[in-house]
Amino acid sequence: SALRNEALSRRQKVLTIDTMNANIKKVEYAVRGPIVQRAVQIEKELKEGVKKPFNEVIKANIGDAHAMGQRPVTFFRQVLALCSYPELLDDDKFPEDTKYRAQRILKACGGSSIGAYTASQGIECVRQDVSRYIERRDGGVPCDPDNIYLTTGASDGIVTMLKLLTAGEGRTRTGVMIPIPQYPLYSAAIAELGAVQLNYYLDEDKCWGLDISELQRSLQAASKHCNPRVLCIINPGNPTGQVQSRERIEDVIRFAAKERLFLMADEVYQDNVYAEGCKFYSFKKVLYEMGPEYFNTVELASFHSTSKCYMGECGMRGGYMEVINMDSEVKAQLTKLVSVRLCPPVPGQALMALVTNSPQPGEPSHAQFLKERTATLGDLAQKAKLTEEILNTVPGIRCNPVQGAMYSFPQITLPERAIREAKEKGQAPDMFYCMKLLEETGICLVPGSGFGQKEGTYHFRMTILPPADKLKILLSKVKEFHQRFTKCYS
Amino acid sequence: SALRNEALSRRQKVLTIDTMNANIKKVEYAVRGPIVQRAVQIEKELKEGVKKPFNEVIKANIGDAHAMGQRPVTFFRQVLALCSYPELLDDDKFPEDTKYRAQRILKACGGSSIGAYTASQGIECVRQDVSRYIERRDGGVPCDPDNIYLTTGASDGIVTMLKLLTAGEGRTRTGVMIPIPQYPLYSAAIAELGAVQLNYYLDEDKCWGLDISELQRSLQAASKHCNPRVLCIINPGNPTGQVQSRERIEDVIRFAAKERLFLMADEVYQDNVYAEGCKFYSFKKVLYEMGPEYFNTVELASFHSTSKCYMGECGMRGGYMEVINMDSEVKAQLTKLVSVRLCPPVPGQALMALVTNSPQPGEPSHAQFLKERTATLGDLAQKAKLTEEILNTVPGIRCNPVQGAMYSFPQITLPERAIREAKEKGQAPDMFYCMKLLEETGICLVPGSGFGQKEGTYHFRMTILPPADKLKILLSKVKEFHQRFTKCYS
Ligand SMILES: Cc1ncc(COP(=O)(O)O)c(C=O)c1O
């Protein structure tokens, strides 16, 4: 019978939850976790005509700019179209500088096609563009294209570096220090690799500042049970939206030098700085300016992406990493390792060339490019402010300034009774809260527990990406909901 | 002094060859190994005016069709251009069916932009296209889009599946059976994951046939020191170019069922079948037709790619895998795992939609599409024949028919003295041979040792991809070289 067949096939499976890779079971990734799956389901239900107290799901769970209505930069897309279909190079619709860029990229591709595999480290002329961009960004600090590895999004680079760094067994296993709250790619990669996650807490009362004594505490607590070798920093911060000061970055570098830690600087939000008085400093630049004692010794990998900033080109999976002071034998191993996957996607590589070698004054696309970039970044800055302001009008919600990146991570006060009810259900209290918010309003946020937070505190993360009018609606709905929720459980 | 600084910084490095991930050190990937690095160097030397006995390097080391002059399919590239720059949807130059396809893909993307992240498993309508393609290909065998995972090239899918399957320690560690010769992604992934590589040898005397008694031998030899759980098949074969018969595939499935092995079928060359009497049978179809005893129980993952067949779109990093009879809890884990990397590149997903939902009779692009595909596959078939024929005219080179895929893997007889000299240099004899070939003729092949071969036999792999006129030159140069080499070392 069918039932017996079913039972038989179940018993005989080679790959089951019990026989699979145990590390993978430990992986968590809240940004696309249960709450998002429920949101997708609700969207389907709405389409099927199921009645809800709302007409649409508003997803503020993920930093996905185009999905939230941000328009792609015209220049980028024109060049990508030319690279995809070079017959368009004869077309008058395309400005000369887009054609020049496309031809330069195509010439660097095997058979002049973006359909050829490239060098595994990335197309050489793209790596040169990247290195010149870094030099300009950092006020002339030299950058060697040989230290640039193009990647499949920043995610790929980050996981690859963590993979290289993971070694040892038991008490000699690599420990990786990550901020809490963190972007959960870090905890996921650490779990998958079987490395040891070492938490250092950002100080919510100091605008999610980074405190060296907290780094010291975290390191000390760890050194008995693993080998702490890596320190990860996300700046500007996800989910916390803070921008580190130059002094704090110096402190971190000094700490890494003293404690012999490999620095990983996640700088994918480097253009996303909004707050007055804040400025993006790259770890590379600060390292360099601290003098040869530091820049000749401290090992650093820095990550960038086409997904964030004003580009928002997440689907292209473009990114790069720069490695500094990497041992040459290790670099050879890294190059070999990336060659197994052949190469990063070429459209993403091309895009990275355009991001780092964008239209210059005098070129036909310059004015429009500048206008689009300025508008996007200006709009984000306004929405950052708006989000902070409105959230802080809600009793029981406390929100730090969104200095940079694309998120706010407010703390929410939850009534005791709600916390109890959540725990009875086996849910994190902020998951309980966000799930109710989703069911009642259609708003999809990610509970703070998905990023980590101080024991006994509760948060949610929301992106500032929805268009301003939608964002306002979203914020007022959150406000209403929070008041209702608080009343209901008090 | 600089020297002292250097020494100091060396001593202090956190990440060194001794402290890095030991599994990565074991990874090898010959397709982009030392011989290819030397070829790139020689190309640079030629550009700088260094005199060589040849004018150009001919790379026959990698299945990179566009780099070897194959033209992209017009239809694909038109749709990709439209997706990249939707303003072109107003342009009369583009046939209606390209616009329809582009609009369908764009509608399925967040914000109608290929710059948005997609579902981690891939865009739903693309997975539907893939599943309908599989159903047509397999004569109506049903395919559930929920079993389709879009990937970043087939490489990504293969590594992901191996990752899921790797568990246990010591004598319970997962053993993975792979063909020898193999495509070295397999050995590389196994090394990186710390799984156990189990070799089964293809029978060169039977046109690289697969012999069940050899599978049995390999399994038996392994079962004492690991837990053999996975059987990988590459069909059509890389590097060996054979196409498995339907009967042989049945045998393999029966073997996997009996021995409780998870089947991984690498079918990226499914359109590349040239030899008369040969036909591609998917493992899925054969499994299905063997009846419920098999299709309800045998676990199978099958892989496809946009890189091979008539497409050759390697740089797009498109691919899919289909999982059959995967335990539902494991599937949930797989979905979670791929979500950490967010999504496969969207241009590659779009391309996969076009490959699996290509122009139909009556649509404006149909005639040209058909013409281009037929020409490419016909050209490859001719070159397969040509390669086999010419190589077999060389005394000391013996070449099986290139029934499918894109490679020939001839056995070469090397003089004793050459073997001795190679070993003195610490080189594999066929590496020694290929290196000399490169230096003397500019031809870049990959030594057989990079794929594995029976002890005491020597081979090289060459692609059949160069344009026919270049391929003829290449083959005659190889012929001359082999004769010279043999004479010189006899
Ligand atoms: C801090 C941070 N790092 C890395 C990434 C990875 O982005 P991608 O892989 O799209 O470049 C993200 C994405 O949200 C991020 O927020």
Ligand SMILES: Cc1ncc(COP(=O)(O)O)c(C=O)c1O
């Ligand atoms: C047998 C086989 N499998 C998988 C791949 C991986 O190809 P891709 O990752 O480009 O899809 C290749 C590439 O040559 C191959 O030959």
